Amino acid sequence: MKNTIKNIAALFLIFVFSGSIANAQGWTVPNSAKKKQNPYEATSKNISSGKKIYNLHCKSCHGDPTMANMIPLAPVAPTDLGSQNFLVQSDGEIYYKVNKGQGAMPTFEKTISDEDKWMVITFLRSFDKNKKMKQQVAEVKNPEVTDVKFELNVNEADKTMLAKLSGVTKKGKRVGLQGIEMSFLVKRSFGYLDVSGEDPYTNESGDVQIQFPKDLPGDREGQVNMLVKVTDDAFYGKLEEKRVVTLGVPTDPVNPLDERAMWGTRANAPIWIIVTFVGGVLAIWSVIFLVLFQMIKLPKLAKNKD
Amino acid sequence: MKEETSNNSRRKFLKSFGISVGAAGVVSSFSLIGAAKAAAKKPAEMVNLLTQDGQLVQVDKNQLRPTVNEPLDELQKRGREGIPGKSFVMVIDLSKCRNARKCMSACQNHHQLRADQHHINVLQMQDAEHTAPYFMPKPCQHCDNPPCTKVCPVDATFKRQDGIVLIDNERCIGCRFCIAACPYSARIFQWTEPKDSEKYKDLTYNIEANVPQKKGTVSKCLFSADRLREDKLPSCVSACPNGVYYFGDRNEDAVTNGTTGETVRFSKLIEENAGYTLMEELGTKPRVYYLPPKNRAFEFNGDLLNEENLH
Numbered sequence: 001m002k003n004t005i006k007n008i009a010a011l012f013l014i015f016v017f018s019g020s021i022a023n024a025q026g027w028t029v030p031n032s033a034k035k036k037q038n039p040y041e042a043t044s045k046n047i048s049s050g051k052k053i054y055n056l057h058c059k060s061c062h063g064d065p066t067m068a069n070m071i072p073l074a075p076v077a078p079t080d081l082g083s084q085n086f087l088v089q090s091d092g093e094i095y096y097k098v099n100k101g102q103g104a105m106p107t108f109e110k111t112i113s114d115e116d117k118w119m120v121i122t123f124l125r126s127f128d129k130n131k132k133m134k135q136q137v138a139e140v141k142n143p144e145v146t147d148v149k150f151e152l153n154v155n156e157a158d159k160t161m162l163a164k165l166s167g168v169t170k171k172g173k174r175v176g177l178q179g180i181e182m183s184f185l186v187k188r189s190f191g192y193l194d195v196s197g198e199d200p201y202t203n204e205s206g207d208v209q210i211q212f213p214k215d216l217p218g219d220r221e222g223q224v225n226m227l228v229k230v231t232d233d234a235f236y237g238k239l240e241e242k243r244v245v246t247l248g249v250p251t252d253p254v255n256p257l258d259e260r261a262m263w264g265t266r267a268n269a270p271i272w273i274i275v276t277f278v279g280g281v282l283a284i285w286s287v288i289f290l291v292l293f294q295m296i297k298l299p300k301l302a303k304n305k306d
Numbered sequence: 307m308k309e310e311t312s313n314n315s316r317r318k319f320l321k322s323f324g325i326s327v328g329a330a331g332v333v334s335s336f337s338l339i340g341a342a343k344a345a346a347k348k349p350a351e352m353v354n355l356l357t358q359d360g361q362l363v364q365v366d367k368n369q370l371r372p373t374v375n376e377p378l379d380e381l382q383k384r385g386r387e388g389i390p391g392k393s394f395v396m397v398i399d400l401s402k403c404r405n406a407r408k409c410m411s412a413c414q415n416h417h418q419l420r421a422d423q424h425h426i427n428v429l430q431m432q433d434a435e436h437t438a439p440y441f442m443p444k445p446c447q448h449c450d451n452p453p454c455t456k457v458c459p460v461d462a463t464f465k466r467q468d469g470i471v472l473i474d475n476e477r478c479i480g481c482r483f484c485i486a487a488c489p490y491s492a493r494i495f496q497w498t499e500p501k502d503s504e505k506y507k508d509l510t511y512n513i514e515a516n517v518p519q520k521k522g523t524v525s526k527c528l529f530s531a532d533r534l535r536e537d538k539l540p541s542c543v544s545a546c547p548n549g550v551y552y553f554g555d556r557n558e559d560a561v562t563n564g565t566t567g568e569t570v571r572f573s574k575l576i577e578e579n580a581g582y583t584l585m586e587e588l589g590t591k592p593r594v595y596y597l598p599p600k601n602r603a604f605e606f607n608g609d610l611l612n613e614e615n616l617h
Binding site for chain 1: 392451537
């Protein structure tokens with residue numbers, strides 16, 4: 001009897017204590033917000049797009065989910081968003097916190113769209129050991145394959161690119177892989193510009209075609225460095241190909257120093273300034289010389305008069 | 307007769323001078339060779355060094371040479387020329403700035419400035435009595451028609467081919483004409499000995515970062531030109547925690563956000579968000595674009611002493 005009471009008391013203490021850990025940040029969320037449900041299903045498409053948004057907006061502080069490699073901020077370090085401690089919260093709670101922010105956590109109410117926020121929550125939910133099974137929804141399943149690769153075809157005439165993603169099945173047959181997101185990135189000075197468009201997912205035969213922007217500048221010959229890859233390397237590992245393609249608009253960089261301008265150095269001062277200045281100097285000196293010359297002539301004139 | 311003797315003596319002097327100089331040269335060269343040989347023969351004293359890939363190696367002490375800093379002339383030359391084919395632009399999204407001031411401290415750190423000296427400053431703005439206040443980071447605008455370089459009497463401040471306006475400490479005479487000419491108040495003057503001047507006094511002057519700073523000269527924002535050479539974003543851009551800054555190359559029509567690392571089309575960003583430049587009526591053609599403080603991500607709180615506001 002005593003033991004059972006002790007056990008119950010211990011359980012109760014553990015319960016209270018774990019509750020206090022979950023609320024350790026002291027961040028209260030209104031009950032109405034807690035009830036909000038994620039309207040998006042946990043499809044692999046949604047999860048991978050959530051991962052993309054996570055990497056853009058959350059990773060810089062929170063690190064990778066479950067890896068606990070967040071930046072050590074004081075006094076409160078960012079939470080590992082893949083930890084079970086965090087994921088005990090309801091979708092609505094996470095959504096509320098992302099929206100409002102607190103302390104060093106910025107508000108994302110207006111900087112990320114609602115859809116994107118839910119995608120991130122879907123992505124985070126995929127680390128939840130308790131809910132994972134429940135939320136898995138039937139979706140397109142690709143057969144188990146090995147030797148996954150993609151071929152890239154570039155059509156320079158109408159500026160399109162076609163990638164064909166395929167793998168070898170157990171039976172030794174090469175089949176296209178469906179529903180996998182591909183990224184078509186153009187190398188720019190400080191990062192990669194995504195030109196994948198709205199729907200860069202492979203179709204039934206493993207193809208994905210994108211339209212390269214018609215007005216994107218390339219170098220003098222119109223060449224650009226492309227990086228094409230499978231967006232999420234969780235599926236088939238890191239698959240990417242770098243290629244130089246001639247799809248950009250040929251652009252000749254203008255050197256502002258070539259034009260003559262007021263702000264330029266002496267070498268490229270505007271012609272009118274050079275002319276006015278040199279003319280002015282010449283005019284002044286010639287007047288001085290003229291006067292001097294006349295003064296030299298004075299004594300002679302005096303003599304002549306005598 | 308007298309002239310002859312004087313000629314002779316001059317000739318003699320020159321001769322003896324030539325011989326002595328020649329002899330000195332030969333002797334000194336011998337002594338140099340001797341010294342070198344002695345150095346080579348001397349029992350080698352080995353020192354332990356850590357290589358770049360983390361290996362500990364032993365090196366003969368005689369073989370050690372001090373590392374060669376990039377000589378001043380080379381830094382000055384490439385600093386004047388700029389990076390060919392580039393045309394740098396910055397976009398500042400005012401709707402995201404909440405006065406974190408991380409850009410300012412990163413900048414002051416990079417360019418060895420004291421806390422009261424600003425290459426970039428976050429200002430509290432209120433355009434008119436009944437308009438909403440907002441925060442506005444203000445770096446040098448790197449104008450395409452810069453009034454400051456026009457007035458410099460010694461060609462110390464200049465524009466480079468990639469659009470950046472720099473200042474050369476080595477030439478600046480401290481007349482401060484450029485400070486008077488700049489409509490954006492982007493320039494500062496080093497009235498006193500700069501911060502850590504003692505610590506950095508042996509550092510080779512790098513025109514692209516304007517360090518070490520020098521007393522009696524003008525200093526200004528440089529778009530972190532030394533970092534751009536390594537394809538890194540400027541200090542302020544990468545320090546921002548709120549995604550305010552975009553930086554990139556107008557020739558490539560792409561700018562990259564310093565916080566998220568996302569790269570977007572420059573023309574689209576400006577077009578879709580009604581981007582503008584400061585005081586365009588002056589015809590200075592700035593290279594820093596602003597996106598209006600519309601649909602803001604935070605509530606404005608102009609009280610700088612409020613801790614809440616300093617994130």
